Amino acid sequence: MTVAELATKLNLKVLSGSNGLDREISGAYTSDLLSDVMGGINEGMLWITLQTHVNVMAIASLKEIAAVILVKNLTPEANTVEQSNNEGIPILSTAEATFDISGKIYQLLNA
């Protein structure tokens, strides 16, 4: 499944990095601890988080993930948006809380 397909299925808002919407999704990781994500996320995964600062994109880019999903309608900071556009790694948002969106993504990816 691509990031664009996921966004349509789960009604996610594309906030930035739309040049990367054709990235293929290999899995997902839910965490707000950056070291945990750094150690645990792999290439092509989605990262579900409530962190909005620019270090999110540093990790997203270093680990070559597919996209970042912000929960609870959180909005990324300006430099986070800028780096998302530069790297072509989309930031998507949902109104849902972490548990609910993670569950839905789990179901979709394991269907």
Next chain:
Amino acid sequence: MDLEFNVQGGDFVRAGNASSQIKKVLKQLNADSAIIKRVVVALYEAEVNIAAHAYDGVIRANIDTERIRLLLDDNGPGIPDIERAMTPGYSTASSAVREMGFGAGMGLPNIRANADEFVITSEVGKGTHLEITVYLNQ
């Protein structure tokens, strides 16, 4: 090949810059992508530790056909008990740093897990020195 980067304490916006540059260089050298990932995880954690815990620091990278060696030297408070600092979950990070999602106390353990060789020495009141080696052909 030798590369050098400066890191400022408190500067989280630029933290990750050295890791990103080193990643590009290793890609150009056609290093294995799993090995590049290990280098990047270790260096990113070390870079963030200077930003989070020290005043300023220098990162020196030496790359040859066999391995990459990263030397990190900071001016900072140093680490009084290195064994304790290496314990997963141990952190003295400020609450502001924790709110950003840093300060989980997993940085040094992540470095050790991803390096082939890892040496850390520190002098209280002076600073901390890290040597991270990753072999490129394994």
